[in-house]
Structure formats: C-alpha cells, structure tokens
Amino acid sequence: MTTFGRPRLHLRLTDSTNDRARELAEAGAPGGTVVTAEEQTAGRGRRGRVWSAPAGSALLYSALLRPLELEHVLLPLSVPIAVCEAIESLTPVRCEVKWPNDIWIEERKVAGVLIEARPPDWAVIGVGLNVAIADEDFPADLRWPATSIGSGVSVARAQLAVSRELGEWVEAPQARVLAAFRERDALAGREVSWEGAGGASGAGSGRAAGIDERGNIVVELSDGGRVSLGSGEVSLRLG
Ligand code: BTN
Secondary structure (H helix, E strand, O other), X not given: OOOOOOOEEEEEEEOOHHHHHHHHHHOOOOOOOEEEEEEEXXXXXXXXXXXXXXXXXXXEEEEEEOOOOHHHOOHHHHHHHHHXXXXXXXXXXXXXXXXXXXXXXXXXXXXXXXXXXXXOOEEEEEEEEEOOOOHHHOOOOOOOOEOOOOOOOOHHHHXXXXXHHXXXXXXXXXXXXXXXXXXXXXXXXXXXXXXXXXXXXXEEEEEEEEEXXXXXXXXXXXXXXXXXXXXXXXXXXXX
C-alpha cells in the first residue's frame, strides 16, 4: 500500500502543484510524495481549463503514484471516491461524483481531479478541493455552481484526510471501486450530451446508464443503441 504524504513539499506559491510533482517524479521521487501549495498562479483543470482558488482557502494537492500497474487501471474512478470519503470524514455531507472527475455536494462542485501520467512509470494525482471559499469569492463565470466544505474545517485536516483515503482506495480491488463509484454516480439515469469522442460517436446525447468494467460511461441513445465513452476523450454535460 502506498502511504501518501511522506515526504510532503509545501509551497507558499507555485504555478501548478501538478507540475512540481511531475518534476519530482522525473527526478526519481518516491511514490507517496505529495506537493501542496497555498496558492497557484497557473492551476490547471481538465481539458485545458484554468483552476483558481483564493490563497489559503483550498487544498491544492498533487500526489505521486509509482510505478503504475494493472491494479491502478481504475484510478480515474478510485481517486474521486477517495476524495468523497475524505470530505465525508470531515463534515456531515454526502458527496457524489459527476463522471469522471467532479465531486459534488448537492449538485455543486466542491472538488476536481486531474490525473496526469507517464505509464508505466508514474501518475500525478492532482486534487483541488474547496475548503473555505465564500460563495461570493468564486469566479462569476464558472461553468457549474461551486461550493466549499466550510464548517471550520482546515486545509491541513483536508490534506491529511485526502492522503489517508488515497492510500485506502488507489490500490483497492476493481470490484470494490466499481461498486463504490456506482453508489456515488451523480449522472446515472440523467440526460447527458457529449462531444469530442472519436469515431462514429463524436458527439451526441442520451441517458446515462452507469459505468462499465473499464470505467467508461455508458449512454443509452434514443434509438435503443448504447455507446461507451472514455474519460480521456469526451466533454460531457447534463441535458
Ligand atoms: C478539474 O476539475 O478540471 C480538475 C481540477 C484539478 C485542480 C488541481 S489543484 C492541484 C493540482 N494542480 C493543478 O494545476 N491542478 C490540480
């Protein structure tokens, strides 16, 4: 089992903790190394989006997993589960996952995950978790309403909880990961549309019908057909 958070490098200011962790990975840092920062100047989200948070009020966290092995094949599912469990250990809320990487509390985004990997050597697991951001301090142009853990939780406690739960989940058996994800699947049964997939299913819409064994989302089409979409290729939205 990987123990996350030992060693840990905490920075007051950096461009992106994922970039720092990637450098450490390439320099031979051990699995479990964590980089955190109080503030990022170039925080990145999925699909080239920007991730920003006021200094000191979010967990900006990147963990190194190495080597990448077959047991990590469901990492894109196990990491959001770990973040959900970390949040729920800190405050009495229920978290769901909007496949593949958004963590929601009551349909508002509280955290996002950005995994960047160089298989088979390493993966950097990036987590941005809103801990104490007031509603009025979120950027006005967010694509989806955001929220924060609040209730007096500190960033330091959030870091410990995320490290602990990553240790619990990243090497968990696949059947356990799939079952846990299906219980938290915020999209199941809802109308979704997507774009960006390769081949015949380049763009479309339908009803989300759960996650398959590989961690892809399955969508039922109006003609009765089904497509399976991978997290690396599509941008998915509700409705
Ligand atoms: C998303 O929701 O699109 C993923 C957001 C991931 C943000 C975190 S913050 C820490 C780490 N460093 C980054 O530059 N990005 C991730």
